[in-house]
Amino acid sequence: MKILIAASEAFPFCKTGGLGDVVGALSQMFSRLGDHEVALFLPKYRNIERGAFSLRAISGNFLIPVADKLETVSMSHVQWGKVSVYFIENSKFFDRPGMYRTQYGDYKDNDERFMFFSRAVLEGAKFIGFKPDIIHCHDWQTALVPAYLKTLYQIDSFFVKTASVFTINNIAYQGMFAKKAFLKAGFDWNDFTPDKFEYYGGINFMKAGIIFSDMITTVSPTYSKEIQSYGEFGKGLEGVLKHRSKKLSGILNGIDDEIWDPVSDMFIKRGYDAKTFAKGKAYCKRDLLKECAIEENKELLLAGVVSRLDNQKGLDILCKVMPHLTDKMQFVILGAGDEKISNALKKLAKIYPKRVFFKSGFDEALAHKIYAASDIFIMPSRFEPCGLSQMIAMLYGSLPVATKTGGLKDTVFYTGEPKDSNGFLIDAANEKSLRSALGKAVSFFKRKLLWNTMIKNAMNGDYSWDKSAEEYLKIFKSIQKDS
Ligand code: ADP
Ligand code: GLC
Helix, strand or coil, rough: CCEEECCCCCCEEEEHHHHHHHHHHHHHHHCCCCCCCEEEEEEEECCCCCCCCEEEEEEEEEEEEEEEEEEEEEEEEECCEEEEEEEEECCCCCCCCCEEECCCCCCCCHHHHHHHHHHHHHHHHHHCCCCHHHHHHHHCCCCHHCCCCCCCCCCCCCCCCCEEEEEEECHHHHHHHHHHHHHCCCHHHHHHHCCCCCCCEEEEHHHHHHHHHHHHHHCCHHHHHHHHCCCCCCCCHHHHHCCCCHHHHHHCCCCEEECCCCCCCCCCCCCCCCHHHHHHHHHHHHHHHHHHHHCCCCCEEEEEEEEEEEEHHHHHHHHHHHCCCCCCCEEEEEEEHHHHHHHHHHHHHHHHHEEEEEECCCHHHHHHHHHHCEEEEEEEECCCCCCCCCHHHHHHCCCCEECCHHHHHHCHHHHHHHCCCCCCEEEECCHHHHHHHHHHHHHHHHHHHHHHHHHHHHHCCCCHHHHHHHHHHHHHHCCCCCC
């Protein structure tokens, strides 16, 4: 199969969160499982991590209409293992400090930036002569690709055999814009109807992705049910999803074992496995506490957090609970995003300098150290499509304390019996439930044998992509047009 993946981020080139991890890992998995040709299309942001890669410019360029202007596209290429990575270049849209926003909010022209990118993916495929059997798109930034395929490109013979899959990594970000964005994208007025693009008088990119793709997936079985149920999870798209229910499935994310491996991790002080974790983690803990300049005290439980600072993640709830726990626990927190949450964490670090360390920003190395050093990993998420952090934490022997929702519910198990538990569950994202779950963790921590049993369960779990990548490929095959 020829598989084209279109996304707004992919590790190791550009990443703001789990989406980047997922797109990077899946591209590699598809290229290794069977005889598939994989092309990954990304925007060429200013800060693309080039690392050991040298990008090769492809000669020539082409034009994409956005509103009443023609925008120029040039492309560059890099071979990443068996994956061909193509960057869509346009300095007006992508040569900026951030990927989606400044510290003050989203870029005002995000509608134009990503309608441009989506259409440039299709024209770019033609430009390089890559005729995909499947286009796999992720989230609102590439949701217009299936819509273009079924409208403006329906009569384009280049794509006659192309089917599309749309993956919802997070329905909270939908790409909603005013009506004029619909016109800028070049669609036909006749399609501005509630069963297609129209959404409360404007356009909703994610809705278009759901409606026009051949198959829809989301990133965990529980989240696929949650987003169809009436209530807070579907964020207004539950009706549309219910309507397409037969085409929707939940496939659990995995984690990339080449990046995340406590045995060979270059960022941590000492590698360890499920047999040697006690010594290994103790080294890593000492090292991290020293680096963060907080007190070394074996009696205290070390709680780690590595997270986007966003209402979704419930860290405002954690801020309220922390002052009640500083006699039993220490906190090392790494996070980037919302200023209000960041300020609250800074304040706590100031009040409790021996117990709380907070770093604002994105820091890959520190993230690895926190997973390895911590005893527990806190995720009081209000909703969580899948969550990778809890799986990384478990692989590193840090027991998650996570809300019973979405992918957290599908991966973290607590029965009250350590022999069949790998973490602690928070019943609901509120102070009372978080305090109660953390209380359980504190009391279990004192019973070393039981604690170690849970760590072994966590570390021995299967978080690989093997099964899930096969599930995606099965879906791709089922909609392949010439099969
Ligand atoms: P989400 O995609 O909602 O942010 P996930 O749990 O799926 O949450 O994935 C988060 C990913 O981003 C993990 O790999 C995590 O380690 C990483 N991450 C989040 N915040 C930071 C940060 N400030 N610095 C480094 N890595 C981070
Ligand atoms: C989103 C979700 C997260 C998920 C990630 C990758 O950012 O918030 O739960 O793990 O995408 O699919």
